[in-house]
Amino acid sequence: xxxxxxxxxxxxxxxxxxxxxxxxxxxxxxxxxxxxxxxxxxxxxxxxxxxxxxxxxxxxxxxxxxxxxxxxxxxxxxxxxxxxxxxxxxxxxxxxxxxxxxxxxxxxxxxxxxxxxxxxxxxxxxxxxxxxxxxxxxxxxxxxxxxxxxxxxxxxxxxxxxxxxxxxxxxxx
Amino acid sequence: xxxxxxxxxxxxxxxxxxxxxxxxxxxxxxxxxxxxxxxxxxxxxxxxxxxxxxxxxx
Numbered sequence: 001x002x003x004x005x006x007x008x009x010x011x012x013x014x015x016x017x018x019x020x021x022x023x024x025x026x027x028x029x030x031x032x033x034x035x036x037x038x039x040x041x042x043x044x045x046x047x048x049x050x051x052x053x054x055x056x057x058x059x060x061x062x063x064x065x066x067x068x069x070x071x072x073x074x075x076x077x078x079x080x081x082x083x084x085x086x087x088x089x090x091x092x093x094x095x096x097x098x099x100x101x102x103x104x105x106x107x108x109x110x111x112x113x114x115x116x117x118x119x120x121x122x123x124x125x126x127x128x129x130x131x132x133x134x135x136x137x138x139x140x141x142x143x144x145x146x147x148x149x150x151x152x153x154x155x156x157x158x159x160x161x162x163x164x165x166x167x168x169x170x171x172x173x
Numbered sequence: 174x175x176x177x178x179x180x181x182x183x184x185x186x187x188x189x190x191x192x193x194x195x196x197x198x199x200x201x202x203x204x205x206x207x208x209x210x211x212x213x214x215x216x217x218x219x220x221x222x223x224x225x226x227x228x229x230x231x
Contacts, residue, residue, distance in 0.1 A: 005176055012180040016187035023210070024194055031198075031205040050208040085204065144204035 033087040037172035040084065042097070044073045044165045054082030055150065061163070072100060072162040080150040086141060090171040093139075093146065096131040098164030099123065105161055106154045112140040112147035120151065128164070136171075178229055185222045192219060 040051060047058055055061050060077035084093075095109060107125070110118035111134045119139075123130040139146055152161060192215055199206040206212060 008176055009179050009183070013183045013187075016184050020187045020191040023191060024198075027195065027198060027206050027209055030209065031202060085208065087205075142203075143207075144202065 031087055037170055038087070038090070039171075040169040042165070042167040042169065044163060044167075045071065051085040052082065053145075054148070055080040055163075056082070070098070071165040073165065075150075075152065075155065075161045075163065078150065078152045078155055082148040082150070083145040084148060084169055084171075085145055086171055087144065089141070089173070090136055091173045092133055092171070093136055094131065094133040094170040094172070095148070095167065096129070096170075097167030098128050099125055099130060100128050100160075100162040100164060101125070102160040105152055105159060107161065108151045108153075110149040110151060111136075112149065113138050114140050116140075118149055120149075174229075178226075181222070181226050181229065185219070185226050188219055188222065192216065 042052060043049070044055065044061070045063060047054060047056060055073075057077075057080075060075065060080055062074045062076055063071060093111070099107060101107070107123045108120045109123060109132060110120040113119055115138075119134060121132050121134070123132060136146070152159075155161065192212070195206045195210060195212060195215070199212060
């Protein structure tokens with residue numbers, strides 16, 4: 001009987017240790033990144049994932065119709081923010097995706113910098129698609145996250161700007 | 174009952190050590206742990222286990 005007790009206690013003791021170690025190893029392994037680039041395919045319908053948080057505030061964006069295989073999201077206010085997790089220090093961030101607008105809008109994407117300012121770039125939309133890139137040398141990385149800002153200073157209540165749910169962010173070094 | 178008490182005690186000790194290690198990792202590399210594990214909820218869970226442990230140990 002005593003042996004059985006001891007075996008049960010030992011079994012659970014090692015089980016707890018194994019579970020603890022597994023959790024620690026999982027967390028550590030997820031934070032190690034050895035590849036040259038990291039690609040995120042954004043999903044605007046999920047505003048809070050482990051890698052991407054945004055767009056927020058959620059009241060400023062609303063899911064609407066679909067174009068082809070992609071959903072589109074109506075922008076009803078600005079600016080919109082997004083946080084992108086970066087496990088290591090990358091040098092360049094490329095953002096590409098689709099934007100549909102009823103007229104030619106002044107749409108800018110910014111990246112928060114170390115000094116608190118924002119490095120804004122006006123988007124050149126060709127065939128409802130854009131592609132832009134940012135150098136990450138002076139970008140603010142807080143809690144291993146980059147902050148992206150989408151701004152449309154000229155947006156009015158009559159404007160119709162829709163983000164196509166096919167955006168891609170590529171971090172590379 | 175004694176077996177159960179010992180198992181809960183072992184669980185608490187291991188969970189506490191794991192929590193401390195995770196907090197250390199989070200401090201060294203912010204965001205690394207919180208992406209997967211909510212350390213605050215983990216702490217509340219530890220407190221509950223500790224209380225449970227004290228109750229059954231009487």
